[in-house]
Amino acid sequence: MLISALPVIDQPARRVGALLEHVNRQLRQHSVPALETLGVRPRHVLALTVLRDTGGSSQADLAGLLQMDRTNLVGLLNELETEGWVERRRSPEDRRRHLVELTAAGGELLSRIDFALAAIEDHVLSALDAAQREQLYELLRQAANLEAACTESPDC
Amino acid sequence: MLISALPVIDQPARRVGALLEHVNRQLRQHSVPALETLGVRPRHVLALTVLRDTGGSSQADLAGLLQMDRTNLVGLLNELETEGWVERRRSPEDRRRHLVELTAAGGELLSRIDFALAAIEDHVLSALDAAQREQLYELLRQAANLEAACTESPDC
DNA sequence: TAGATCGTTTGTGTTACGTCAATCATCTAC
DNA sequence: GTAGATGATTGACGTAACACAAACGATCTA
Structure with a gap:
């Protein structure tokens, strides 16, 4: 009787995760068609953005930043390099490493992407x-x- | 000469999309193992959360909310219903429609999920x-x- | 009653992963 | 100089989560 009368802590969780996922999905659904016209995929945008924001990165670091398996990152970078959006160069400090950087073309592409996605974000x-x-x-x-x-x- | 001396508007875009995706990925990577121990997948969490937050929904509406193909939603709901986390009932107003709602078990599961994910969010x-x-x-x-x-x- | 809607099943195809194994080039420590 | 570790690569395999299409039965609306 006394135990059942104790106040129950029943706070709703302020969990961000599902909301993030939800908004992210909305943005993605709207973005994909626009990105298609630019010949770009969502995962391209993510890598290009991270490369721009970091000024370049080794592949191992990039894989960590993107929370992505290094084998799959190789495939992604192959796509980006084929398109001329990024460039891989051997690090002078450790020739096992690549330094991956945006090319000028990659930077321009990202500007176009930014423009298209800004409108979508305005909407969503x-x-x-x-x-x-x-x-x-x-x-x-x-x-x-x-x-x-x-x-x-x-x-x- | 005069034209080249004009100030160039060169504001970096305040684009949320890639940041959202980035943080979302981080959360997801960390969440998946915890969810696995609960026998739950990320897309389950999303649907369960939306159902809780809306108090229930028709399937068509739910598909829209989740930005998900209605065929795939059927599969998802089949999983959730099989586990006893949701219940589908014919709408009295339109028997073509299902009203989808969380069961008590579904609500309890979501509490457990919330608890696990809260710790992960604290970290990430x-x-x-x-x-x-x-x-x-x-x-x-x-x-x-x-x-x-x-x-x-x-x-x- | 015809056409539309809702949910369902089935099938096909794509994308984006994770994981593994093996390899070569390069580095580090001894 | 050598063994072991590291970074990147290729190729293979498998999974999950979609999109999309077709067809169908039940139900609704005009």
Whole structure:
């Protein structure tokens, strides 16, 4: 009787994951047709974006950043290099490593992608005003930046 | 000469999409092993969460919310119903329709999922403090809510 | 009653992975 | 100089999660 009268902690979880996935899906569904006209796939955009934001990366690091198997990354980079969007060069410090960088063509492509995707984001995220959009961007950027450190830790 | 001296508008795009995808990937990579121990897949979580948040839904609406082909949704719901996590019942207003709802078992499972995923989010999103996490949650929730309306519009 | 809608089954195909094995080139430590 | 480790590559295999199409039965609407 007394035990059953105890207050029950029944807080709804403020779990971000499903919401992230949900919004991500919306964006992806709308983005794919636009990307197709540019001859690009979502996973291309992701790699190109990371390469731009990091200024270039070794393949091992890139695989970690993208949370992607290194074998599959080779395939992805083969596609990007074939299209002339990225360039692989041997690192002078360790010739086992490639330094992967955007080419000028890759940078231009990314600008076109940005333009197309900005319109889509305007639409999909129209429930948020400009300040909120900015806020969301900064929060995600901050969250993503720590993830970059996860390539250094086997526990990540 | 004068034209070349004009200021060039060269603002970096504040594009959320790739960041969203990036953080989403991180969360997913970490979540999958935990979900496996619960016998659950990411797409299960998504559907269960949407069903909880909407209080139930027709299949057509659910397909729209999840941005998912209705045929594939049938397969997904078959899995969920087989496990006893959801229940399909004919709508009294239109017997062509199913109303899909979480069962008690489904609700309990979701609580367990929430618990497991909360720890993972704490880790993956550790670059954000509690207030920022809350902020992110609210922004995403707001963004996601308008998306719900997209089931009503062929342009979405 | 005809046409539309909802859900279902079945089938096909694509994409994006994970994983593994083996290999070569290169590095590091002894 | 050598053994073992590392980085990238290729090829193979398998899985999951889709998109899409066709066809069908049940039900609704005009």
